[in-house]
Amino acid sequence: MRQATSVLPRLLGDNKDVIATISSHIFICEYVGELLDEKEAENRIDSNEYLFDLGNYDEEIPKRNAARSNNLKVESNSLQRKDEDGFTLDGARYGNVGRFINHSCSPNLYAQNVMYDHGDMSAQIVMYDHGDMRVPHIIFSASKSIAPLEELTYHYNYQVDHVYDTNGNMKRKNQRCGSP
């Protein structure tokens, strides 16, 4: 994972004063990609680093982390993924800045499902109804105040032993977010 601090000052040059702290809950960007059904996502899983499972994101994680650090009762997660009938966004060929955001166990962004423009998916072969909860847009917002040059991260919510390649081997990643 490349440190944002080594690149950004050079890119910004004389414009350093335009950067400011990002306030909590500010919208950052959407995760954009090709919309895949479960079968197509499985075909691409071996070599693709840019798959985002819709409905797979546990929005409760930042809240649970906050609750834990404040010694509050941790509520159960009501947003667990249902594996059947799933869709996935693939940001590899068609995407935006959202695909470059790395994982952290102590993230400063959270992902949310939002519904908008569901009648305007003309590039897709299948048209989805307005309000089809299976195909939400994914947006990232700041979960806390973010200082200038701090890397933006979210929690990928991968569960160990839940992702397998097409040969049935468990997919493993060494993650280096630096969190304890």
Ligand SMILES: C[S@@+](CC[C@H](N)C(=O)[O-])C[C@H]1O[C@@H](n2cnc3c(N)ncnc32)[C@H](O)[C@@H]1O
């Ligand atoms: C959606 S991409 C993130 C952007 C990617 N780092 C890039 O430069 O294009 C996901 C991939 O980035 C890498 N990655 C993301 N977070 C990571 C982390 N905390 N530690 C190590 N690798 C990470 C993994 O290879 C992962 O499959």
